[in-house]
Amino acid sequence: MNSTTPTVESRDIVLDTPEQIMAYRELLIYNGLKFEIRTARNGRAMKVSRGISCYAIAKRTYGLKGNKEKVLAALKTHLEEKYPGLILASDKDVK
DSSP: OOTTSOOOOTTOOOOOSHHHHHHHHHHHHHHHHHHHHHTOBTTBOOOSSSSSOHHHHHHHHHTOOSOHHHHHHHHHHHHHHHSTTOOOOOGGGOO
């Protein structure tokens, strides 16, 4: 095997379908919003990226309204309905 041959080890995860990529993105938005809530201090919160916040992405993508906690709860409900059997960590430990 030469150095240009891609390899996939047993612990690697490959997301190669549009559905898998979208599911990963949705989970990233959910966990990013939890991070933003947890790190909020004096009206400022750390963001997952330099661009738009996960809060703004969730509101725009899913048409959600309300403060960050309400958007997080609505997003959690949406993900649990869309992906049955998905276990999301409790958001009671967010603050």
